[in-house]
Amino acid sequence: MSDQEEDIILSELNDEELVQQMHDDLYDGLAEEIEEGVNILLERGWQPYNVLTDALVGGMTIVGVDFRDGILFVPEVLLAANAMKTGMAILKPLLAETGAPRMGKMVIGTVKGDIHDIGKNLVSMMMEGAGFEVVDIGINNAVEAYLEALEKEEPDILGMSALLTTTMPYMKVVIDTLVEKGIRDDYTVLVGGAPLNEEFGKAIGADSYCRDAAVAVETAKEYMASKHNQLAAH
Amino acid sequence: MLNDDALTHDGLDVTQGSGSVLILACGALANEILALIRLNGWDHMSLTCLPAILHNSPEKIPDAVRAAVGKHRDGYDHVFLAYADCGTGGQLDALCEELGIKMIRGPHCYSFFEGNDAFSARAEGEIDVFYLTDFLARGFESFIVKPLGLDRHPQLRDMYFGHYTKVMYLAQTDNPELDKMAEAAAERLGLAYERRFTGYGDLATALGGLTSRA
Numbered sequence: 001m002s003d004q005e006e007d008i009i010l011s012e013l014n015d016e017e018l019v020q021q022m023h024d025d026l027y028d029g030l031a032e033e034i035e036e037g038v039n040i041l042l043e044r045g046w047q048p049y050n051v052l053t054d055a056l057v058g059g060m061t062i063v064g065v066d067f068r069d070g071i072l073f074v075p076e077v078l079l080a081a082n083a084m085k086t087g088m089a090i091l092k093p094l095l096a097e098t099g100a101p102r103m104g105k106m107v108i109g110t111v112k113g114d115i116h117d118i119g120k121n122l123v124s125m126m127m128e129g130a131g132f133e134v135v136d137i138g139i140n141n142a143v144e145a146y147l148e149a150l151e152k153e154e155p156d157i158l159g160m161s162a163l164l165t166t167t168m169p170y171m172k173v174v175i176d177t178l179v180e181k182g183i184r185d186d187y188t189v190l191v192g193g194a195p196l197n198e199e200f201g202k203a204i205g206a207d208s209y210c211r212d213a214a215v216a217v218e219t220a221k222e223y224m225a226s227k228h229n230q231l232a233a234h
Numbered sequence: 235m236l237n238d239d240a241l242t243h244d245g246l247d248v249t250q251g252s253g254s255v256l257i258l259a260c261g262a263l264a265n266e267i268l269a270l271i272r273l274n275g276w277d278h279m280s281l282t283c284l285p286a287i288l289h290n291s292p293e294k295i296p297d298a299v300r301a302a303v304g305k306h307r308d309g310y311d312h313v314f315l316a317y318a319d320c321g322t323g324g325q326l327d328a329l330c331e332e333l334g335i336k337m338i339r340g341p342h343c344y345s346f347f348e349g350n351d352a353f354s355a356r357a358e359g360e361i362d363v364f365y366l367t368d369f370l371a372r373g374f375e376s377f378i379v380k381p382l383g384l385d386r387h388p389q390l391r392d393m394y395f396g397h398y399t400k401v402m403y404l405a406q407t408d409n410p411e412l413d414k415m416a417e418a419a420a421e422r423l424g425l426a427y428e429r430r431f432t433g434y435g436d437l438a439t440a441l442g443g444l445t446s447r448a
Binding site for chain 2: 140163168197
């Protein structure tokens with residue numbers, strides 16, 4: 001950031017300028033500034049859902065696009081995600097109170113044998129930002145853990161993540177088990193992770209492979225819209 | 235010893251030699267392959283390497299391999315790809331099939347250095363282990379710390395390594411200096427440390443099978 005930008009006093013900006021500044025601050029991974037910006041917008045009477053979508057999700061979307069285009073790299077995305085997490089921590093309880101729109105529910109976890117969760121955590125955060133209720137069951141999940149979470153949470157979407165070539169085949173074990181139990185079609189199954197690709201997603205019987213968090217959100221929204229339309233047609 | 239920084243970012247031009255077999259390798263394997271060629275007198279082999287840093291974006295490896303094979307294959311009887319799957323999700327295997335060349339079996343170099351069968355047998359008990367090789371112990375700073383931004387943003391360490399418990403240095407050579415470097419890397423990551431000697435493992439076996447008529 002330049003010296004000139006360091007002098008900016010967030011509370012003196014109008015709403016439009018402040019939201020723009022928050023996008024910049026998210027891009028720069030400035031958690032304290034994001035916390036301050038969120039509180040200012042709430043004090044000005046903004047609905048928590050609008051703070052989330054306009055200031056935070058809007059900013060993270062720019063981060064996601066620049067990551068995809070090779071302008072930003074993983075460390076910068078993680079710093080931005082940390083900053084967004086700070087804002088989300090303030091907004092989450094308020095969103096629950098104010099009955100913000102709910103897009104759907106997702107259970108997400110990293111598969112057995114794999115402890116990597118950076119991508120999964122980004123997807124969880126962006127899905128929450130898009131209005132999904134996310135139940136994150138963490139890392140190293142055996143098929144039993146997925147089944148238990150599906151039964152308990154009754155989500156619309158199951159998300160599975162893997163970073164390793166050696167662990168990604170486990171996704172098929174989970175999907176095959178869902179098929180065996182006759183519950184595969186009860187859920188939209190989205191998969192993601194660095195070594196995966198679309199072909200792999202199709203081969204294991206997932207509904208979609210999502211190459212990054214932004215694609216996961218868009219794909220989830222499309223499936224929810226299609227589900228809604230199917231229900232409306234009956 | 236070749237320059238690790240050059241191997242990381244630039245790769246290696248084809249080595250001198252009257253080789254009929256070209257080894258197209260990851261830069262992280264250059265010193266080990268040259269040592270094996272020297273030790274075994276494999277004069278029929280030449281070596282060229284792609285930048286090791288491609289591992290940080292594995293989706294770029296297949297295209298780089300395709301281009302390098304296209305560039306070099308007319309000058310040799312055979313090209314052998316000294317990569318394992320390396321996070322490409324089977325794409326390198328499919329590419330080798332398409333190009334009619336062979337590659338090293340296994341998921342990654344940690345596995346084939348240890349021996350794929352031995353590594354696989356231990357894998358379930360080591361899911362929270364972060365591996366280093368000789369190359370990575372030497373290049374910890376430029377290959378891991380800087381690309382992950384830990385030099386600029388040390389607070390990210392636990393986001394990357396929070397679920398790991400131990401650094402395991404899989405040693406190709408007996409070198410106390412590398413042992414110290416690997417232990418220092420573990421300390422920097424806040425993880426326990428262990429060293430396990432592997433030698434060249436399945437890399438030696440795979441290259442040893444490449445006769446001049448491979």
